[in-house]
Amino acid sequence: MSTPPQPSQPADQPAPQPGQPAPQSAIPPQPTAYPYPNPQSPPPGSFYAQPTLVGQPAQPQAGVPGNPYAQPPRYGPVPAAPSGGGGGAGRAVLWVAVGAVVASAAWAAGVFLIGGMGDSADLRGYSAPSNMCSDADYSSFKDEYPESDSSPTHSSLKDRALDESYCSLNLKKTGSSYADAYLSIQVDLHRKTDPAPEFTATWKNYDDSHTGYDVNPVKGIGDEAYLVSQDTTSGSSSGSRYATLAVRDGWVTYTMSYSAYLSSYDQDKNPPGLTDVSDWLKTDTRATLEQLKG
Template sequence: MTTPGGQSQQPNPYQTPGPYQPPPLPGGQPNPYAQPVGPPAMPTPPGPPAPGGGRGGPRWLWALGGAVLASAVWAATLMGTGALKDEESAKNGGRAHFAGYRFHHDMCETAKIASFTDKYEMAEFDQSEDPDGWSTRQKGLDSSLCSRTLHEPDNDSDFPPAVYVTTTVTWHKRSDPSGEFASQLRSYEDQEDKTSTYTIEPVEGLGDEAYEVIEKRGRTVGSMILAVRAGWMTYEMRFSWMGGGPDEHFEPPSRKKLHDMMLSDTRATLAALKKPDTEDAPQRDPRA
């Protein structure tokens, strides 16, 4: 095709053919039945100055710049939606992360309950060499638990009140527990009945998220749970109170006192979980 100036103009191979346009009317008047041609194309940004003061530059540089910008926008979108975390997890084979908390096979040795043993004494059967605890290591998760039974000190009652303190730690290896953690704890609210009410409150300064579940029986605390999630590790410390005989008047600790006791022991236990387990630690070569 030749322009009025005599210069040859090559057709644009990338131009998308538009709809059929009727020819103009005689005398150069536009045809009223012609189809609209649509909005004008966006102008192409000028390239960097070429040597000698001209404009232009290789088109692949501008394509690369556009790709970098698009990648940055896409990464920001993934971060905002959490998809980047899932994608990164998939690249790593879906491997879990436990925020530095290690598996410990004997939670009765690792879990700290000094705040409770300062107030109560351990039941005789819990002072044996075979405490009430267990651990398991499976493909999907590892778990370790210890349950302790305590009594009021120097008590001659035939039916002294029992205090149960249970510590459970789970390392989730196949699924991220963050999406269900809070919901599982809030499900206690649906267990209320005529004798028990439940309150769930967040606790600051522990792991990625932490909550306290308080069960009240009338005006006293019947049980309390302090639950922590750090990465794919979940921790739970549970206090349960079983009162004495009908003619005895024992009271559990106040809600504030229990909160302080469980918070102190939880922090001590989490610190201990960051240390290697003595059974799983590599043996030192005596010749070294």
């Protein structure tokens, strides 16, 4: 590390004689744990580096009266080109400034047109109804569950970032007082962010985070779709059958989920198999997505 320049000897202090120790500074150097030069101190020899004599106040900067610490302005107004001939230097400065303005405007336009501020939601004409229970198609389940739910649950959300509509239904066989199975339907219109990466991570890898589930991609519905299912009824009088069809079409996501429990069925009856349920989910999902585009 180079030794910093020492302050000049004051005029009223005698120079050290040979064989005598040099006089000590009035303020000894202070130790520091910072091994590098002060980033706010100008390097020796720079335009702003001006040594300060011990015992003398710092001199104010030219053009900044009364303020010894003020730095001269680094930027100023662009000088106008001199009139007449011989104004090449002035015109060069002016053209540099104009070029900087044009470059900044072009950069801003590029950000707006290419990405960031210019991105728009790819909703493909879908809408989120206020009552999904009345707008969704689940007619494929009617043969197995002909009784209507007299009080289905529904909710909706309208926001600048997200539109959402949800429905939950009790599915009942003929003569049932209570639900034999359950159906839920939800659509989300993502207005600010593309849901594709998270949708794929969630549903394509569902069996990685949920033990005992099967995941199968479904072709021909939206941009991507996955059927997630589980059957725990084999060889027992209890258990459940579950299936969800999750679809993404642009920035719109949709799920239709079925679940049934053996404890809800009569002992001599069983819920429909997952093959039938999967076909019903696909048929009704296609029909509902078409209606939500209407």
